[in-house]
Amino acid sequence: MSKILQLQNLGAKQNWIGGSFHDSSSGKSISVISPYFNKEIATIPDSNSDDIDLAVKNANTAFPAWAATNIRDRAQVMFNLKSIMEKDIEHLAHLIALDNGKTVADAKGSILRGIEVIEFAISLPNMLQGESSNVGNGISCTMTHEPLGVVAGITPFNFPVMVPLWMIPISITSGNCFILKPSEQTPLAALKLAEYYKEAGLPDGVLNVVNGSQEAVESICEHPDIKAVAFVGSSKVAKIVYSRSTASGKRALCLGGAKNYMIVVPDADQDSTAKGLLASSMGSAGQRCMAASVTVAVADVDSIINQLVEEAKSFQLGVDMGTIVSKVALERITGYIDEAEAMGAKVLVDGRNPSPPEGYPDGYWLGPTILDGVGPEWPCATEEIFGPVLTIVRTETLESAMKIENENPYGNAAAVFTTSGQVAKTISESASAGMIGINIGVPVPREPFSFGGWNESKYGHGDITGRSGVDFWTNLKKVTSRWPESTETWKKYF
Numbered sequence: 001m002s003k004i005l006q007l008q009n010l011g012a013k014q015n016w017i018g019g020s021f022h023d024s025s026s027g028k029s030i031s032v033i034s035p036y037f038n039k040e041i042a043t044i045p046d047s048n049s050d051d052i053d054l055a056v057k058n059a060n061t062a063f064p065a066w067a068a069t070n071i072r073d074r075a076q077v078m079f080n081l082k083s084i085m086e087k088d089i090e091h092l093a094h095l096i097a098l099d100n101g102k103t104v105a106d107a108k109g110s111i112l113r114g115i116e117v118i119e120f121a122i123s124l125p126n127m128l129q130g131e132s133s134n135v136g137n138g139i140s141c142t143m144t145h146e147p148l149g150v151v152a153g154i155t156p157f158n159f160p161v162m163v164p165l166w167m168i169p170i171s172i173t174s175g176n177c178f179i180l181k182p183s184e185q186t187p188l189a190a191l192k193l194a195e196y197y198k199e200a201g202l203p204d205g206v207l208n209v210v211n212g213s214q215e216a217v218e219s220i221c222e223h224p225d226i227k228a229v230a231f232v233g234s235s236k237v238a239k240i241v242y243s244r245s246t247a248s249g250k251r252a253l254c255l256g257g258a259k260n261y262m263i264v265v266p267d268a269d270q271d272s273t274a275k276g277l278l279a280s281s282m283g284s285a286g287q288r289c290m291a292a293s294v295t296v297a298v299a300d301v302d303s304i305i306n307q308l309v310e311e312a313k314s315f316q317l318g319v320d321m322g323t324i325v326s327k328v329a330l331e332r333i334t335g336y337i338d339e340a341e342a343m344g345a346k347v348l349v350d351g352r353n354p355s356p357p358e359g360y361p362d363g364y365w366l367g368p369t370i371l372d373g374v375g376p377e378w379p380c381a382t383e384e385i386f387g388p389v390l391t392i393v394r395t396e397t398l399e400s401a402m403k404i405e406n407e408n409p410y411g412n413a414a415a416v417f418t419t420s421g422q423v424a425k426t427i428s429e430s431a432s433a434g435m436i437g438i439n440i441g442v443p444v445p446r447e448p449f450s451f452g453g454w455n456e457s458k459y460g461h462g463d464i465t466g467r468s469g470v471d472f473w474t475n476l477k478k479v480t481s482r483w484p485e486s487t488e489t490w491k492k493y494f
Helices: 049-068 071-087 089-100 104-122 162-173 188-199 214-222 235-247 270-286 302-313 327-343 398-406 421-430 466-473
Strands: 015-017 020-022 029-034 039-045 131-136 139-147 150-154 177-181 207-209 226-232 251-255 261-264 294-298 346-349 369-372 389-395 413-417 435-438 474-482
Touching: 015 049, 015 188, 029 089, 049 150, 049 177, 049 207, 049 214, 071 089, 071 104, 071 162, 071 188, 089 104, 089 188, 104 162, 104 270, 139 466, 150 162, 150 214, 162 177, 162 188, 162 226, 162 466, 177 214, 188 207, 214 226, 214 235, 226 235, 226 466, 235 251, 261 270, 261 398, 270 302, 270 389, 270 413, 294 398, 302 346, 302 369, 302 389, 327 346, 327 369, 327 389, 389 398, 398 421, 413 421, 421 435, 466 474
Parallel strands: 150 177, 150 226, 177 207, 226 251, 261 294, 261 413, 294 389, 369 389, 413 435
Antiparallel strands: 015 020, 015 207, 029 039, 131 139, 139 474, 346 369
C-alpha cells in the first residue's frame, strides 16, 4: 500500500449552522480517532439540546423562502453540487479514508453512489410537476407534493457521505430544510459536504450539521419543530429513534441492521460465485448493512468454497480492504470468531493475525475470515457481526436453505447464486427480504429504484431513496376545483 494517507491533526471542528461554523454551547468535545493510526485527528462538539434548537431556528427562518423557491432553481443547486463533488472527489475520498478506515478506492466508490442520488434529485422538477385530471363534469383535481418544513437525518459511521446523500438531496430539493447529525466516529466528511452545498449556492440555514452523541439524537427525536426524522444504524438504536420520534408526533423512517444470506446451489458458476461471495462479505471490511455475511451452501458446492478460500487468502490489507472503524469494534468482531471456533467451527481463513501494510502498524486491522461447519442457530450465523467474517452453513436441500433464511429476524437483503431460472424464481419469491440479488452479492437498487429492507431491518413505512424517498419527505396536497358558469359579460374587460 502506498503511503497515501498522512497522519494530520485537523484541529477542533465546529457545528455548521446557518451557513457558517459555530461553537457548541455544551463545552464538551469528542475525540475523532483515525483507525489507520490509532491517533486523534480532530475533535468535534458533543452538542446539546440548545445546539439542536439553534439549528432548528435557523432552518425555520430559511424555510419559507426556500419552499417558495422554484423547484428548478432548487434542482440547479444539486446540479452545481454534483460538479463540485466530482472535481474534489480525490480529496473527499482521502478524508473519508483517514476518518473511517476505508481504502481510498472504496471511499471513492461510495461517493459516486451518493452522487447517483444527487442526479435523481436533479430530475425532481420533472417528477414533481403535479398531477391534474378532470374527475367530473366541470370538476378538476390537482395533486402536488409539498415540503414538510424542518426535517432531520441521523447517519452511521460506515458511509459518511453516501448515507447523508440518500437523505439530503431529495429532502431539500423537495423544499425542506435539513439538520444532519453525522456519526461522532466519522464526522469530518459531513462538515465538508456542508461547505460544498454552500459553494453550490444553497441558501444559509437550509442545511445544518450538528455533531454530537446521545443528547443530540434525543433532542432531534423530541424537538417539536422537526417534522420528520430518518435514521440509519443498528436495529437496536433504530427502534429507539423510531419510537421516540413517532411518540413526539413525527414521521420517522429508521433503517437498522442486517444478517444477509447468500444461497449457493451446485449449478452456480464457480468463478463468478466465489468472487461474488468474497466481494459481498469482505467489501468495506464487512462494515455495511448489505454485506452478505452468511453463505448457505446447498449440497456439494465444495469447489466453489475452495476457490473462495484461495481468493480470500490473496486479499491485501490496505488495497483490497481497509481497517475496522475502532478498537472496540475490532475486539467485538474478534470475539465472535473466537466463540465460533470454541463451538467447533472450522476456520478456513483466519484474519486474526493480520500483516498490516507498511507504514500503518497501529491500525485496526483484521483480515478476511471464513468459518465453516457452523450451525444455523449459532451467534456468528444469526447476529450482525459487522466485520470481514463469512459464515458457511451447510444444508442438503433448497427447502431447508429457505427455512434458514426465513427464520432470520432481519430482512435487508438475500441473494442466490445459480444458473437455474426456476431456482432464482423460487428464492426471489420466497425470501423474506426487501432487496434480492440473483448472482449479485450486493443487491443495492440503483436510482430511481429505492433502498430499504423488511422486518427488523426497518422501522417505519417506505424506503429511503427513489420515489419512495420523495413520498417520505413530502405531504400530498389535493385541490379539487369547480368553477360555476357566470352570467357576467367579460367583453368589457378586454
